Amino acid sequence: MDLTYTEEEEDFRARLRAWLARTLPELPPRPDPLDWPGRRAYDMGWQRRLYDAGYAGLHWPADAGGQGATPTQHLIFLEETEKAGAPYVGANFVGLLHAGPTIASEGTPEQRARWLPPVLRGDEVWCQGFSEPDAGSDLASLRTRAWRDGDHYVVSGSKIWTSHAEVADWCELLVRTTPVSEAVPKHRGISWLAMPMDAPGITVRPLRTLAGSTEFAEMFLDEVRVPVANRVGAENDGWRVTMVTLSYERGTAFVGEVVACRRVLGELAREARKNGRWDDAVLRRRLGRLSAEFGALWRLTQWNVSESQRSGGVPGVGGSVFKLRYSHARQELYEAAGEVLGAGSLDLDHEWTLDRLSSLSYTIAAGTSQIQQNIVAERILGLPKGR
Numbered sequence: 001m002d003l004t005y006t007e008e009e010e011d012f013r014a015r016l017r018a019w020l021a022r023t024l025p026e027l028p029p030r031p032d033p034l035d036w037p038g039r040r041a042y043d044m045g046w047q048r049r050l051y052d053a054g055y056a057g058l059h060w061p062a063d064a065g066g067q068g069a070t071p072t073q074h075l076i077f078l079e080e081t082e083k084a085g086a087p088y089v090g091a092n093f094v095g096l097l098h099a100g101p102t103i104a105s106e107g108t109p110e111q112r113a114r115w116l117p118p119v120l121r122g123d124e125v126w127c128q129g130f131s132e133p134d135a136g137s138d139l140a141s142l143r144t145r146a147w148r149d150g151d152h153y154v155v156s157g158s159k160i161w162t163s164h165a166e167v168a169d170w171c172e173l174l175v176r177t178t179p180v181s182e183a184v185p186k187h188r189g190i191s192w193l194a195m196p197m198d199a200p201g202i203t204v205r206p207l208r209t210l211a212g213s214t215e216f217a218e219m220f221l222d223e224v225r226v227p228v229a230n231r232v233g234a235e236n237d238g239w240r241v242t243m244v245t246l247s248y249e250r251g252t253a254f255v256g257e258v259v260a261c262r263r264v265l266g267e268l269a270r271e272a273r274k275n276g277r278w279d280d281a282v283l284r285r286r287l288g289r290l291s292a293e294f295g296a297l298w299r300l301t302q303w304n305v306s307e308s309q310r311s312g313g314v315p316g317v318g319g320s321v322f323k324l325r326y327s328h329a330r331q332e333l334y335e336a337a338g339e340v341l342g343a344g345s346l347d348l349d350h351e352w353t354l355d356r357l358s359s360l361s362y363t364i365a366a367g368t369s370q371i372q373q374n375i376v377a378e379r380i381l382g383l384p385k386g387r
């Protein structure tokens with residue numbers, strides 16, 4: 001594995017740095033983190049700037065509207081944008097980081113032409129309708145039903161924990177197109193649909209998080225009509241398409257956040273020096289260990305990227321190792337932030353306090369740690385299945 005950057009890659013880095021230095025001072029002020037419509041507008045405005053400058057969908061294939069850059073250039077992009085303090089994907093998370101790549105990989109040419117350019121231009125936001133009240137870790141047990149009526153599916157059921165549902169235009173939706181029976185095991189009767197969020201019959205009820213945000217919602221679907229042409233992959237082959245989505249979600253979607261965590265770690269050390277907490281040897285050791293952990297996570301990312309670059313395909317099962325370690329390291333980082341801040345960590349207006357609260361969800365979102373451990377045990381270490 002070669003982890004050095006080529007001359008061409010370093011050139012790319014220099015051009016990007018110059019563009020960021022010119023562009024970031026022109027950005028409007030960031031909206032309140034709890035103002036979702038404001039955040040949508042801000043995040044999509046940033047996406048539009050990236051698009052106009054030729055940095056949107058860097059690692060997407062050129063025939064999907066992307067720049068056809070190498071995955072390594074994409075890592076450089078993540079490193080440099082984060083170091084410069086540029087906005088993160090935010091409301092465009094699902095569209096850009098897993099629904100879009102799934103359509104790029106599994107969609108027809110018409111589907112790619114319809115859905116990918118608006119994601120890259122920052123015109124349309126996606127959400128993810130996978131989880132249901134009784135189907136989270138055991139996703140294949142989902143019950144939202146879709147039956148055919150001419151050239152439409154009619155969809156009824158409910159979804160939960162749908163991030164960004166309030167501000168989304170499209171939903172990557174999993175539905176049951178064939179009931180479970182002896183002949184059809186539960187993961188064989190599922191289809192992957194692109195559902196327009198303005199279709200009649202959809203009710204979105206926001207859920208408030210510990211941090212006060214309504215970033216996710218319950219969704220109730222009452223005979224929602226979705227064109228059959230919006231199905232990505234074959235009917236009843238949605239489980240295979242879902243594995244593609246999840247491998248992007250776990251393998252690459254959180255990668256940019258590792259750079260952000262490394263930046264926050266540096267800020268914690270600076271703050272601790274300023275407020276006297278640096279004298280605490282236990283805290284210093286903790287920050288040192290976290291620094292090693294995030295350094296290792298960045299190396300792991302480079303390894304995963306270089307692996308998928310070599311195989312020319314979708315990120316592999318190594319994404320589960322990344323997701324597992326990253327979500328725990330993020331929680332430890334913000335616990336350390338609490339120690340650095342001391343009593344100030346109770347101040348809900350402090351960015352680190354809100355991030356600490358939201359970090360608690362990372363070991364659940366995108367698949368819980370226990371499930372990632374099962375995947376690592378069974379699919380990487382080859383241990384026998386637990387059940």
Ligand SMILES: Cc1cc2nc3c(=O)[nH]c(=O)nc-3n(C[C@H](O)[C@H](O)[C@H](O)COP(=O)(O)OP(=O)(O)OC[C@H]3O[C@@H](n4cnc5c(N)ncnc54)[C@H](O)[C@@H]3O)c2cc1C
Nearest residue numbers: 128129130131136137161162163361364365366367368370
């Ligand atoms: C911030 C956040 C955002 C989210 N956004 C979305 C979204 O946009 N769209 C979406 O569809 N979903 C979303 N989710 C839902 C998330 O994917 C599920 O919460 C997650 O998959 C866990 O499912 P569950 O909540 O049903 O828990 P359960 O599956 O009920 O699990 C409960 C506990 O049992 C453990 N467990 C279950 N089965 C096993 C097993 N076989 N072996 C060992 N332990 C097991 C779990 O690990 C967990 O600790 C989000 C969740 C969070 C926290």
